[in-house]
Amino acid sequence: MRPSHPGPSVPSxxxxxxxxxAGSAALLAGAGTPLLAxxxxxGSAADPKAVTVGSNxxxxxxxxxxxxxxxxxxxxxxxxxxxxxxxxxxxxxxINSYLQGTPDDVFNWFAGYRMQFFAAKKLAAPIDDxxxxxxxxxxxxMKKLSKGEDGTYYFVPMTTYxxxxxxxxxxxxxxxxxxxxxxxxxxxxxxxxxxxxxxPIAFGDKDAWPAMGTFDQIDFRLNGYDFHVRLMAGKASWTxxxxxxxxxxxxxxxxYHQDGFMGRxxxxxxxxxxxxxAGMYLLGSFVAxxxxxxxxxxxxxxxxxPEIDPAHGLDTVEAPTDGFxxxxxxxxxxxxxxxxxxxxxxxxxxxYLRTDSSVVAASGKAxxxxxxxxxxxxxxxxxxxxxxxxxxxxxxRPDFTSTVMQPGLQKFLQNPQGVDGLLxxxxxxxxxxxxxx
Amino acid sequence: MTSEPSRAAAAxxxxxxRATRETTRRQLLTRRDRITLAVMAGVPTVLHxxxxxxxxxxxxxxxxxxxxxxxxxxxxxxxxxxxxxxFADNPQFWPAVEHNVVWFAVxxxxxxxxxxxxxxQLDKRIRFSRVYQTAFFLPVVISMACIGFVWQLVYNPDxxxxxxxxxxxxxxxxxxxxxxxxxxxWAVLVAAxxxxxxxxxxxxxxxxxxxxxxxxxxxxxxxxxxxQAFRNVVFPTLRPTNTVVLVVTIxxxxxxxxxxxxFNKGAQGTELLSILVTGNIIGESSRVGxxxxxxxxxxxxxxxxxxxxxxxxxxxxxRA
Numbered sequence: 001m002r003p004s005h006p007g008p009s010v011p012s013x014x015x016x017x018x019x020x021x022a023g024s025a026a027l028l029a030g031a032g033t034p035l036l037a038x039x040x041x042x043g044s045a046a047d048p049k050a051v052t053v054g055s056n057x058x059x060x061x062x063x064x065x066x067x068x069x070x071x072x073x074x075x076x077x078x079x080x081x082x083x084x085x086x087x088x089x090x091x092x093x094x095i096n097s098y099l100q101g102t103p104d105d106v107f108n109w110f111a112g113y114r115m116q117f118f119a120a121k122k123l124a125a126p127i128d129d130x131x132x133x134x135x136x137x138x139x140x141x142m143k144k145l146s147k148g149e150d151g152t153y154y155f156v157p158m159t160t161y162x163x164x165x166x167x168x169x170x171x172x173x174x175x176x177x178x179x180x181x182x183x184x185x186x187x188x189x190x191x192x193x194x195x196x197x198x199x200p201i202a203f204g205d206k207d208a209w210p211a212m213g214t215f216d217q218i219d220f221r222l223n224g225y226d227f228h229v230r231l232m233a234g235k236a237s238w239t240x241x242x243x244x245x246x247x248x249x250x251x252x253x254x255x256y257h258q259d260g261f262m263g264r265x266x267x268x269x270x271x272x273x274x275x276x277x278a279g280m281y282l283l284g285s286f287v288a289x290x291x292x293x294x295x296x297x298x299x300x301x302x303x304x305x306p307e308i309d310p311a312h313g314l315d316t317v318e319a320p321t322d323g324f325x326x327x328x329x330x331x332x333x334x335x336x337x338x339x340x341x342x343x344x345x346x347x348x349x350x351x352y353l354r355t356d357s358s359v360v361a362a363s364g365k366a367x368x369x370x371x372x373x374x375x376x377x378x379x380x381x382x383x384x385x386x387x388x389x390x391x392x393x394x395x396x397r398p399d400f401t402s403t404v405m406q407p408g409l410q411k412f413l414q415n416p417q418g419v420d421g422l423l424x425x426x427x428x429x430x431x432x433x434x435x436x437x
Numbered sequence: 438m439t440s441e442p443s444r445a446a447a448a449x450x451x452x453x454x455r456a457t458r459e460t461t462r463r464q465l466l467t468r469r470d471r472i473t474l475a476v477m478a479g480v481p482t483v484l485h486x487x488x489x490x491x492x493x494x495x496x497x498x499x500x501x502x503x504x505x506x507x508x509x510x511x512x513x514x515x516x517x518x519x520x521x522x523x524f525a526d527n528p529q530f531w532p533a534v535e536h537n538v539v540w541f542a543v544x545x546x547x548x549x550x551x552x553x554x555x556x557x558q559l560d561k562r563i564r565f566s567r568v569y570q571t572a573f574f575l576p577v578v579i580s581m582a583c584i585g586f587v588w589q590l591v592y593n594p595d596x597x598x599x600x601x602x603x604x605x606x607x608x609x610x611x612x613x614x615x616x617x618x619x620x621x622x623w624a625v626l627v628a629a630x631x632x633x634x635x636x637x638x639x640x641x642x643x644x645x646x647x648x649x650x651x652x653x654x655x656x657x658x659x660x661x662x663x664x665q666a667f668r669n670v671v672f673p674t675l676r677p678t679n680t681v682v683l684v685v686t687i688x689x690x691x692x693x694x695x696x697x698x699x700f701n702k703g704a705q706g707t708e709l710l711s712i713l714v715t716g717n718i719i720g721e722s723s724r725v726g727x728x729x730x731x732x733x734x735x736x737x738x739x740x741x742x743x744x745x746x747x748x749x750x751x752x753x754x755x756r757a
Contacts, residue, residue, distance in 0.1 A: 097506070414705060429522075
């Protein structure tokens, strides 16, 4: 690709200066290697008065909330927390190489399969000693979420939030709708909303993960928690008629979903709920972030996804839980233990929630008096649950959910008739992915 | 790129006088010269081998393994399994291949002739020629990621420019430019063509500038019309440019990635090989072996297209 008109006349360098340049380039390349290698490093070696934390809390609100918590910890213990914050998604994408390199002592992570994966790979350190102190602060469901497959603890939960069906109270009052308790009532409500000129269920799946939330809800309501967990862990088959039934239910509801969802982000879908154009929206409680108008936010309410099989009722809540893990060989183990013991207290969680009110405390003992009505309801729903799930991409292998399930579910949404072929294809791909290491 | 410095070393810089050239030729290479040569040829060679060949061959080798990217001892040899799964079980693979081909076909059929047309018009020294040139070339300067971002705002089903103008953002009337698998590839190709036209225009404009004006004069004297002169005189002389254009377009269509990734992450309808590679390799608990297998397919396709063409071109040039 060389345009044939004469190029600008640049004085050509003499051989000697070229050589010098080459020499310094080689030097640079040589010096670059240790420089690059040092990039992942977390600074000076063991300082007994400091603990490093790798953080994915890159959004302004959680970042500030954590800063307050660490400041309080410092006042109490004299140990400084050095935070190394990375963009939320980048942190997630680089977690593999991050944990294999020179990770920080402690890092932000998610409960569930995604935590167990790194525990099983020996990239995280067990923390049973911490749990001996903080165990009483947490309900049993949280304890279950914090253990690896080997039964030891690897995780300290901090905050959690529920997935539910969100709606505006004023819309329900205006049309005289009632919160549906069963599947049939939900379908009937959708029909009424459509007749009233509303979009029954707001939906946006441009980012490919929201559809996984709908699948989770229908699956554990219909087939129960145990089946859902086995399916996510790759043990149950996707060609099982039970899975087929999930998609049949979903297909029944699909005509009431908002049109054009493949190109819509969840934020835009939430806007249609805020604007009273849509009646309901199944999403995590972070949907409230899109309700910037105060009166609209106060009008926002939610109900758990309705019961499908009475044998399972509403016993399961999807409540993704965020917290902390310890890297495989922390530089300051004693400091890490003190930090985690502090983070596992209701006081630390309360302090965090004072700044970030979009989530609720993971501990059952945290003070709830400062909660908004929405938070109170979310807290009650989570603490009343028999089982907690974490969301499909946290309950299963991330490579499976991102390369197979996300495109698979999008395919179903486009073409609800082709379920059988789709499920056979998912099962074939699942087998190879779960068989590999 | 890496061959630049060595070429500079072989040919004496234009500034040197004839006398010095002769003295260096008479003497045998001094020790210093030999070291100089070794460094000049050696450093680029080492860099080239390490950054191009070693990585490419490692990727080919990894295509026959399964590896989650955690520790080298977890690499396991699986033979042709990755390829078998890819060809038989991956529902995104064949659509991706098809979309890469469509991408190339569209780029060569629409923006390339359009770019040539614009170049011919601008070559006529019309008024404000520079302004038009700049306007058409601007999209090439913008990064693909930004283009993807801007166009997905235009195509947004609820608030986008197009749906707002034609009133297609009401329930029941939606046109889902980004999500509908029958539409989204074409929507994204409009954005790609928008950029590619400017690119082609500049290449052809450069080619046209080098056409000997006397050829045109001669054609005009012989009574050739504008179209005849272009078809029979100007276009044949653009052959070197055409080679460049074809190779550039093939490369563009095989490495198409950023635009689509920003647009809709390669959702159904816009799957591309490059996006499948990234989707499988980048991220937690990555499938490095499987992703490498897709990358190898991409490599083979590129070689299969480029090598025969280049061989044919060089052979023709040697004969001429």
